[in-house]
Amino acid sequence: xxxxxxxxxxxxxxxxxxxxxxxxxxxxxxxxxxxxxxxxxxxxxxxxxxxxxxxxxxxxxxxxxxxxxxxxxxxxxxxxxxxxxxxxxxxxxxxxxxxxxxxxxxxxxxxxxxxxxxxxxxxxxxxxxxxxxxxxxxxxxxxxxxxxxxxxxxxxxxxxxxxxxxxxxxxxxxxxxxxxxxxxxxxxxxxxxxxxxxxxxxxxxxxxxxxxxxxxxxxxxxxxxxxxxxxxxxxxxxxxxxxxxxxxxxxxxxxxxxxxxxxxxxxxxxxxxxxxxxxxxxxxxxxxxxxxxxxxxxxxxxxxxxxxxxxxxxxxxxxxxxxxxxxxxxxxxxxxxxxxxxxxxxxxxxxxxxxxxxxxxxxxxxxxxxxxxxxxxx
Amino acid sequence: xxxxxxxxxxxxxxxxxxxxxxxxxxxxxxxxxxxxxxxxxxxxxxxxxxxxxxxxxxxxxxxxxxxxxxxxxxxxxxxxxxxxxxxxxxxxxxxxxxxxxxxxxxxxxxxxxxxxxxxxxxxxxxxxxxxxxxxxxxxxxxxxxxxxxxxxxxxxxxxxxxxxxxxxxxxxxxxxxxxxxxxxxxxxxxxxxxxxxxxxxxxxxxxxxxxxxxxxxxxxxxxxxxxxxxxxxxxxxxxxxxxxxxxxxxxxxxxxxxxxxxxxxxxxxxxxxxxxxxxxxxxxxxxxxxxxxxxxxxxxxxxxxxxxxxxxxxxxxxxxxxxxxxxxxxxxxxxxxxxxxxxxxxxxxxxxxxxxxxxxxxxxxxxxxxxxxxxxxx
DNA sequence: CTGAAAGCGCTTACAG
DNA sequence: CTGAAAGCGCTTACAG
Numbered sequence: 036x037x038x039x040x041x042x043x044x045x046x047x048x049x050x051x052x053x054x055x056x057x058x059x060x061x062x063x064x065x066x067x068x069x070x071x072x073x074x075x076x077x078x079x080x081x082x083x084x085x086x087x088x089x090x091x092x093x094x095x096x097x098x099x100x101x102x103x104x105x106x107x108x109x110x111x112x113x114x115x116x117x118x119x120x121x122x123x124x125x126x127x128x129x130x131x132x133x134x135x136x137x138x139x140x141x142x143x144x145x146x147x148x149x150x151x152x153x154x155x156x157x158x159x160x161x162x163x164x165x166x167x168x169x170x171x172x173x174x175x176x177x178x179x180x181x182x183x184x185x186x187x188x189x190x191x192x193x194x195x196x197x198x199x200x201x202x203x204x205x206x207x208x209x210x211x212x213x214x215x216x217x218x219x220x221x222x223x224x225x226x227x228x229x230x231x232x233x234x235x236x237x238x239x240x241x242x243x244x245x246x247x248x249x250x251x252x253x254x255x256x257x258x259x260x261x262x263x264x265x266x267x268x269x270x271x272x273x274x275x276x277x278x279x280x281x282x283x284x285x286x287x288x289x290x291x292x293x294x295x296x297x298x299x300x301x302x303x304x305x306x307x308x309x310x311x312x313x314x315x316x317x318x319x320x321x322x323x324x325x326x327x328x329x330x331x332x333x334x335x336x337x338x339x340x341x342x343x344x345x346x347x348x349x350x351x352x353x354x355x356x357x358x359x360x361x362x363x364x365x366x367x368x369x370x371x372x373x374x375x376x377x378x379x380x381x382x383x384x385x386x387x388x389x390x391x392x393x394x395x396x397x398x399x400x401x402x403x404x405x406x407x408x409x410x411x412x413x
Numbered sequence: 414x415x416x417x418x419x420x421x422x423x424x425x426x427x428x429x430x431x432x433x434x435x436x437x438x439x440x441x442x443x444x445x446x447x448x449x450x451x452x453x454x455x456x457x458x459x460x461x462x463x464x465x466x467x468x469x470x471x472x473x474x475x476x477x478x479x480x481x482x483x484x485x486x487x488x489x490x491x492x493x494x495x496x497x498x499x500x501x502x503x504x505x506x507x508x509x510x511x512x513x514x515x516x517x518x519x520x521x522x523x524x525x526x527x528x529x530x531x532x533x534x535x536x537x538x539x540x541x542x543x544x545x546x547x548x549x550x551x552x553x554x555x556x557x558x559x560x561x562x563x564x565x566x567x568x569x570x571x572x573x574x575x576x577x578x579x580x581x582x583x584x585x586x587x588x589x590x591x592x593x594x595x596x597x598x599x600x601x602x603x604x605x606x607x608x609x610x611x612x613x614x615x616x617x618x619x620x621x622x623x624x625x626x627x628x629x630x631x632x633x634x635x636x637x638x639x640x641x642x643x644x645x646x647x648x649x650x651x652x653x654x655x656x657x658x659x660x661x662x663x664x665x666x667x668x669x670x671x672x673x674x675x676x677x678x679x680x681x682x683x684x685x686x687x688x689x690x691x692x693x694x695x696x697x698x699x700x701x702x703x704x705x706x707x708x709x710x711x712x713x714x715x716x717x718x719x720x721x722x723x724x725x726x727x728x729x730x731x732x733x734x735x736x737x738x739x740x741x742x743x744x745x746x747x748x749x750x751x752x753x754x755x756x757x758x759x760x761x762x763x764x765x766x767x768x769x770x771x772x773x774x775x776x777x778x779x780x781x782x783x784x785x786x787x788x789x790x791x
Numbered sequence: 792c793t794g795a796a797a798g799c800g801c802t803t804a805c806a807g
Numbered sequence: 808c809t810g811a812a813a814g815c816g817c818t819t820a821c822a823g
Contacts, residue, residue, distance in 0.1 A: 076576075076578075078800060078801090079800065079801065080800080088809080088810090089809065089810045089811080090800090090801080090802095090810085090811095091802080091803080091809070091810060091811080092808090092809060092810075094801070094802060094803085095802095095808095095809085098802080102808055102809085103808075103809085104808060104809085107808085107809085121573060121576040121577050122577060122800085122801075123507070123577070123578055123799085123800055123801065124577045124578055124579055124801095125503050125504075125506035125507040125512070125578060125799085125800080125801090126503075126507050126799070126800035126801035126802090126815090127800080127801055127802075128503035128506075128801090128815095129501070129503040129504050129507055129799090129800080129801070129802095129814095129815045129816065129817085130800090130801055130802045130803080130814075130815045131801085131802070131815090132815080134503070136559075136579075153544070153545030153548055153549060154538075154541055154542055154545045154738065154755075156541075156545075157535070157540070157541035157542075157544040157545050158536065158537075158538050158541030158542075158738060159536075160532075160536050162535070163532055163534075163535035163536035164532055164535075164536075166531070166535040166560075167531030167532045167534075167535055170531055170562070171531060179559060179561070179574070179579070180559075180560070181514075181557060181558075181559050182544075182558070182560055183557070184548070195499060196557070198454075198499040199499050199500060199501070199502045200454075200501055200502055200503060201502055201514075201557070305742060306741075338744065360532065360536060363684075364683060366716065377532075456815095456816060456817090457816065457817065458816080466793080466794090467793065467794045467795080468794085468795095468816090468817080468818095469793070469794060469795080469818080469819080470792090470793060470794075472817070472818060472819085473792095473793085473818095476818080480792055480793085481792075481793085482792060482793085485792085485793085500816085500817075501815085501816055501817070502817095503815085503816080503817090504799090504815070504816035504817035504818090505816080505817055505818075506799095506817090507798095507799045507800065507801085507815090507816080507817070507818095508798075508799045508816090508817055508818045508819080509799090509817085509818070510799080
């Protein structure tokens with residue numbers, strides 16, 4: 036942290052190189068072709084000199100300004116290739132006020148142990164799909180993603196990071212109700228898109244899936260299969276998606292004459308699903324149709340169900356939610372409600388890009404429709 | 414991309430604010446305390462003016478220079494708090510030539526489908542542990558991690574990114590034999606640490622686990638349990654760790670009189686492990702002890718084994734490798750060789766930091782010892 | 792211990 | 808269409 040030394044290779048040779056360059060374009064070419072750019076960093080002025088034009092013209096060529104004369108452009112491009120020039124991003128950012136990267140902030144409730152928290156984040160199929168979708172959408176724009184996991188103990192660090200101008204905008208994955216980060220980010224005034232309807236009433240763009248509809252799809256499937264003793268393992272009830280899936284499921288069943296639907300609250304983990312299923316079947320052994328609010332929980336639940344001697348789907352049909360890779364790890368293969376997470380993350384990225392390009396743009400929300408993916412468990 | 418507009422909030426009000434500030438420190442304080450810094454960005458000059466010192470002094474306070482007078486330091490800190498000042502990282506990087514971030518490049522073989530490739534990367538427990546370990550080690554240094562998944566089709570993009578000075582160094586996760594990225598990164602001259610001994614002979618620092626020792630531990634466990642019909646599901650044999658684990662296993666068994674040890678090559682995925690186990694048990698139904706070269710494969714293998722009617726560990730004992738979270742998802746719980754991945758990633762980060770701080774430092778390698786974690790499968 | 796000044800490497804009005 | 812010049816917001820020798 037303390038030294039100001041150049042980060043790249045032999046910065047110390049720069050003086051010597053400049054001297055060589057001063058002897059003319061020919062010398063430069065010979066020099067560079069025999070030692071392809073590696074570890075040293077020519078400057079835009081040096082490219083300009085090699086091409087016999089001004090620095091401004093080099094800049095225009097690099098940034099694709101249409102006004103540049105074709106021949107000159109070509110000369111410059113040759114000079115760029117010969118010198119192995121690559122723009123310095125710090126210098127560029129300083130004037131453009133753009134970093135060409137965005138943050139993906141994954142905000143979770145407090146955790147006891149830092150390392151396992153991070154491990155869970157970086158290993159969760161849901162976050163994996165988010166990251167993959169956002170990365171894919173951003174790549175063609177040459178914008179990079181900085182992934183920042185956080186809980187409430189380091190919100191201030193995240194805010195500081197954002198304020199320092201490291202990124203042009205933020206994709207905020209936040210699900211629990213009490214999370215104050217969406218509001219803090221909003222107050223920062225930095226372009227942002229949130230992964231679900233924020234619980235506090237702030238004017239911010241977000242992308243969501245129709246959670247209730249998804250739960251209704253699950254209920255419908257179970258009913259149409261002939262299940263009549265229905266239950267559910269819900270997500271955490273302090274998370275809107277957890278609540279909405281439970282509500283949607285119950286609402287649909289109520290509409291069809293099923294009123295007291297047992298439910299056990301889970302925590303969106305495999306182990307949590309397993310424990311919840313065990314409890315549920317102990318208290319309600321008669322259950323023949325089960326909606327589990329995430330595939331990961333369903334994977335655990337399936338294990339418990341089968342341990343307890345029930346055959347799936349014959350004795351007990353199970354429908355999950357997500358259609359993540361976990362659904363394919365289940366035996367039998369999991370029938371589940373598909374949430375198009377990659378596409379949702381890509382949409383978040385697109386909306387964010389639009390906000391960055393036009394800071395005055397009004398916030399908007401985009402809702403995706405879930406679909407039922409029928410496999411073997413129901 | 415085309416506009417040079419400020420990325421943050423109401424950049425346009427700056428002129429007005431400066432005017433307000435010019436009316437004296439009192440005005441600034443009042444202004445700022447009623448509107449806590451949000452969306453607007455005071456500059457170091459403004460802090461200096463508010464504190465009645467020079468810009469250089471503010472800089473020294475921010476960077477913790479010891480020479481600053483205590484009273485002045487305090488005045489400056491107050492001014493910083495009142496104005497809500499946060500340094501502009503681009504300006505700082507331009508002069509320090511440091512970005513305070515490092516890249517975590519995850520290099521994998523070519524993949525057919527981009528999205529599923531990314532999904533696998535961001536969901537794999539091994540990469541998850543790497544990311545968690547590196548993040549934890551870097552956090553106290555206030556250095557951020559930019560995660561960059563890549564295959565050979567976009568090596569040039571990665572190289573360009575690195576050359577642009579986005580990061581001060583790179584943590585390179587590369588396992589397959591033919592990967593040319595370690596060499597390319599090495600030639601760039603940027604500080605780098607690789608996750609395993611590079612297959613091409615380049616002088617670069619790396620961190621590894623003693624793969625052969627791990628495999629020997631597994632073999633020893635199986636033998637001491639009384640298994641006498643031993644087999645293995647190996648990793649991909651074009652990956653050094655895959656090869657080394659197979660070799661170590663066979664070598665130990667050979668030393669103990671077991672010569673023809675059947676093996677099937679897997680691909681380090683759950684599905685691959687399942688298929689491999691099915692094949693292995695079909696061809697060698699007599700097997701009673703099995704070393705599976707990764708926990709994820711072991712999870713799949715366990716499923717196949719039990720599907721085929723074998724009881725674990727009584728009919729067939731199974732030892733995995735990694736001790737990732739997958740080991741706890743196995744039924745029975747997986748006995749496995751623990752690779753301390755988080756600690757290894759943290760060590761990679763420390764070594765990288767040392768290289769960044771002292772560019773002339775000689776490359777070195779650090780090897781961790783694996784340990785056997787006994788649970789229920791063997 | 793502190794300040795004035797130079798300079799990091801770009802982009803972008805502004806002239807021509 | 809092109810160039811000279813200003814300026815982005817910092818850090819760091821260099822004097823004092």
